[in-house]
Amino acid sequence: MARVIGIDLGTTNSVVAVMDGKDPVVIENAEGDRLTPSVVAFSKTGERMVGKVAKRQAITNPDRTIISIKRQMGTNHKVRIDDKDYTPQEISAMILSKMKADTEAKLGEQITQAVITVPAYFTDAQRQATKDAGTIAGLEVLRIINEPTAAALAYGMDKGDDHRILVFDLGGGTFDVSILELGGGTFQVIATNGNNRLGGDDFDERIVNYIADKFQKEHRVDLRKDKQALQRLREASEKAKIELSGLATTTINLPFISMTAEGPVHLDETLTRAKFEELTADLVEATMGPTRNALRDAGFEPKDIDKVLLVGGSSRIPAVQEAIRRFMGKEPYKGINPDEVVALGAAIQAGVIKGDVKDVLLLDVTPLSLGIETLGGVFTKLIERNTTIPTEKSQVFSTAADGQTQVEIHVLQGEREMAAYNKTLGRFSLDGIAPAPRGVPKIEVKFDIDVNGIVHVSAKDLGTGKEQKITIQSQTSMNKDEIERAVKEAEQMAAEDKKRRDEAETRNNADSAVYNAEKLLKESEGKGIDQSLLDAVKNAVEPVKEALKGNDTEQIKAENDKLTEAVYKLSAAIYEKAGAAEGGAPGAGPEGHAHGPEGEGGPTMDADFKVKE
Amino acid sequence: MAEEKKPSPQELEGDGLGDAQPAGDAAEAGADAALEEAKSRAAELENRLYRAQAEFENYRRRVAREKEDLAAYANQRLILSLLPVLDNLERALATPAVPGDEKFRQGVELTARSFREILSKEGLTPIEAVGQPFDPNFHEAVMTVDSPEHDDETVLAEFQKGYRLGERVIRPSMVQVSKKG
Numbered sequence: 001m002a003r004v005i006g007i008d009l010g011t012t013n014s015v016v017a018v019m020d021g022k023d024p025v026v027i028e029n030a031e032g033d034r035l036t037p038s039v040v041a042f043s044k045t046g047e048r049m050v051g052k053v054a055k056r057q058a059i060t061n062p063d064r065t066i067i068s069i070k071r072q073m074g075t076n077h078k079v080r081i082d083d084k085d086y087t088p089q090e091i092s093a094m095i096l097s098k099m100k101a102d103t104e105a106k107l108g109e110q111i112t113q114a115v116i117t118v119p120a121y122f123t124d125a126q127r128q129a130t131k132d133a134g135t136i137a138g139l140e141v142l143r144i145i146n147e148p149t150a151a152a153l154a155y156g157m158d159k160g161d162d163h164r165i166l167v168f169d170l171g172g173g174t175f176d177v178s179i180l181e182l183g184g185g186t187f188q189v190i191a192t193n194g195n196n197r198l199g200g201d202d203f204d205e206r207i208v209n210y211i212a213d214k215f216q217k218e219h220r221v222d223l224r225k226d227k228q229a230l231q232r233l234r235e236a237s238e239k240a241k242i243e244l245s246g247l248a249t250t251t252i253n254l255p256f257i258s259m260t261a262e263g264p265v266h267l268d269e270t271l272t273r274a275k276f277e278e279l280t281a282d283l284v285e286a287t288m289g290p291t292r293n294a295l296r297d298a299g300f301e302p303k304d305i306d307k308v309l310l311v312g313g314s315s316r317i318p319a320v321q322e323a324i325r326r327f328m329g330k331e332p333y334k335g336i337n338p339d340e341v342v343a344l345g346a347a348i349q350a351g352v353i354k355g356d357v358k359d360v361l362l363l364d365v366t367p368l369s370l371g372i373e374t375l376g377g378v379f380t381k382l383i384e385r386n387t388t389i390p391t392e393k394s395q396v397f398s399t400a401a402d403g404q405t406q407v408e409i410h411v412l413q414g415e416r417e418m419a420a421y422n423k424t425l426g427r428f429s430l431d432g433i434a435p436a437p438r439g440v441p442k443i444e445v446k447f448d449i450d451v452n453g454i455v456h457v458s459a460k461d462l463g464t465g466k467e468q469k470i471t472i473q474s475q476t477s478m479n480k481d482e483i484e485r486a487v488k489e490a491e492q493m494a495a496e497d498k499k500r501r502d503e504a505e506t507r508n509n510a511d512s513a514v515y516n517a518e519k520l521l522k523e524s525e526g527k528g529i530d531q532s533l534l535d536a537v538k539n540a541v542e543p544v545k546e547a548l549k550g551n552d553t554e555q556i557k558a559e560n561d562k563l564t565e566a567v568y569k570l571s572a573a574i575y576e577k578a579g580a581a582e583g584g585a586p587g588a589g590p591e592g593h594a595h596g597p598e599g600e601g602g603p604t605m606d607a608d609f610k611v612k613e
Numbered sequence: 614m615a616e617e618k619k620p621s622p623q624e625l626e627g628d629g630l631g632d633a634q635p636a637g638d639a640a641e642a643g644a645d646a647a648l649e650e651a652k653s654r655a656a657e658l659e660n661r662l663y664r665a666q667a668e669f670e671n672y673r674r675r676v677a678r679e680k681e682d683l684a685a686y687a688n689q690r691l692i693l694s695l696l697p698v699l700d701n702l703e704r705a706l707a708t709p710a711v712p713g714d715e716k717f718r719q720g721v722e723l724t725a726r727s728f729r730e731i732l733s734k735e736g737l738t739p740i741e742a743v744g745q746p747f748d749p750n751f752h753e754a755v756m757t758v759d760s761p762e763h764d765d766e767t768v769l770a771e772f773q774k775g776y777r778l779g780e781r782v783i784r785p786s787m788v789q790v791s792k793k794g
Contacts, residue, residue, distance in 0.1 A: 032781065056749040056753040059755060108675060256701060256704035
């Protein structure tokens with residue numbers, strides 16, 4: 001199905017996202033990046049470059065490299081390249097073309113429609129120019145939406161009661177504040193303000209200058225005059241700024257940054273967050289002015305705002321967040337990547353317009369794992385929690401005792417390893433199983449959850465074809481808190497549960513081993529096998545039986561291991577004998593291993609059903 | 614799925630008079646309508662099913678491709694973050710030799726070489742820069758210098774080595790580019 005993409009066409013960087021199922025995802029460009037610089041360039045030969053490649057040659061080609069074209073949208077500004085005049089929308093279209101082509105390559109499908117975002121303060125002319133850019137790029141622009149609105153959508157704020165949102169967008173080169181009001185399911189822009197020459201780049205420059213000044217004082221060399229040193233310093237400064245958002249201190253370590261008559265000079269400076277905040281305090285304060293003005297224009301006080309959203313990479317700076325927190329008196333929303341949140345919101349809008357979202361919302365998940373009780377009181381999961389429904393899963397089980405003609409299916413829901421700690425959803429029995437040694441019958445248990453969440457559990461004896469089933473309606477009736485509690489409890493009790501489960505399984509294994517060993521002994525009698533081997537097995541069986549009477553799992557395991565060894569030796573001898581005697585039929589041969597015979601019908605659990613008394 | 618209820622003849626509107634014939638027709642029409650609706654619903658569901666299957670196929674293909682990419686470039690981030698170490702070792706070696714430091718220099722040279730070899734085994738290759746025509750796919754220009762003797766836009770000097778990991782340029786060469794007047 002042709003998908004509609006959401007594009008954040010930014011001044012410095014652009015991002016594209018698309019709905020993948022019920023969540024929006026950012027699509028990487030051809031270079032493997034999630035952000036594409038909004039830079040367009042024409043080479044000497046007229047070849048077009050967009051993105052990082054265009055940026056790399058900007059210095060060699062300043063007249064034919066175009067940056068920040070967004071600032072010219074809606075104006076009559078023209079860019080002249082090789083006797084041709086390009087409008088801002090034609091230049092923007094080149095950026096959109098690259099994003100369209102890269103997305104088509106990544107997704108493997110054609111893209112013809114898009115939702116594109118614009119600043120809330122864009123005029124009609126600017127919006128139209130943006131729409132035209134899309135058309136030129138071969139995209140049908142289904143809608144132009146406001147960047148702050150897109151951010152609000154990404155946070156799911158279009159659901160719920162009417163409320164007021166302040167969106168704080170501090171990007172690479174621009175700063176925008178918007179006040180939105182959600183009323184009757186739609187967003188309205190009440191006020192906007194900002195500073196379109198204030199952004200993350202300014203914060204970087206402060207570090208560059210601080211370090212360079214310090215260095216100059218010490219070494220009498222101005223690093224800013226050396227292009228190579230300056231480039232290294234800029235990159236290091238940006239990295240340091242980012243690190244200081246998470247750490248209290250970082251180092252800028254640039255060996256061999258410069259050469260003097262005395263030899264090479266190194267730069268090794270520590271930068272604390274406190275110092276960084278001192279250097280950029282005025283920049284942070286500069287964001288508060290437009291914020292105050294926007295509120296004033298809207299006629300609101302900070303307390304009238306219900307939610308504050310952070311957009312733009314530089315909104316990650318702790319000092320910025322602190323200033324907002326203090327001024328607005330509430331914690332801002334920042335859970336979604338601030339560089340990508342606008343594109344994600346555009347993708348959500350695209351999905352809603354296209355109707356995709358409606359279709360996908362029909363799919364639910366099963367909140368807790370479903371399964372049955374098996375031998376030893378163990379909970380055997382058939383369907384994992386959070387599996388999207390409708391779904392079905394079946395598994396083949398067997399009987400626990402010789403001659404067992406009935407099995408009980410105890411259906412449970414939960415995350416604990418032992419059945420007793422999970423919630424019983426229902427029980428039923430299947431009888432009429434042909435009497436056979438334990439582990440021989442094949443009972444297929446199937447769980448089928450339909451699109452409405454109703455669970456159908458069936459048990460079928462693959463031998464006789466007899467089948468019983470049960471339908472459980474109330475599977476999804478647990479509320480979110482109950483579900484979370486069940487999951488948490490399972491996590492906390494995981495170690496204990498595992499121990500119990502291991503105990504049960506060790507016991508089951510030992511039990512099977514004893515049964516199979518005794519069977520093997522009976523079959524091997526009178527076949528001329530070395531009596532000492534037979535005796536070894538007989539002697540090894542007793543301690544296991546004794547151990548099974550008690551509760552010492554270690555002991556059970558130890559005795560079982562000894563038994564297994566003795567049985568292997570016996571089996572080896574039997575095979576040898578069978579091989580020596582011509583045409584020794586291996587068919588009725590020994591099956592001296594701890595687990596039941598391998599079935600042809602899919603995986604056979606060695607955990608069996610409880611015998612119904 | 615809701616079952617379509619067939620209207621019984623008595624429930625149909627129209628004059629109570631008339632023979633069984635019109636009522637029969639009407640019942641048939643009702644049955645026809647129900648059939649049509651069921652058909653179109655089935656067609657819609659069939660369509661949805663095929664779409665979902667197709668989307669799943671595409672998704673599966675895409676995930677497989679992403680997995681391949683991930684495997685090929687899993688170490689990209691680590692290698693990229695280690696490059697400055699190699700850079701600085703090479704910078705150290707580029708400083709003028711001082712009498713008496715031969716052994717030390719040699720040690721640094723061996724260390725740099727061993728590091729280069731390790732990275733090379735991971736698929737890292739240096740990018741050719743000096744003397745090459747400037748190519749923004751591989752090089753990043755940080756300055757230009759007027760130079761009449763060179764072809765326009767030739768790389769004159771390399772300030773920092775660029776590297777490829779397999780086919781991907783993970784760091785462009787930082788270069789100085791010539792300009793012809």
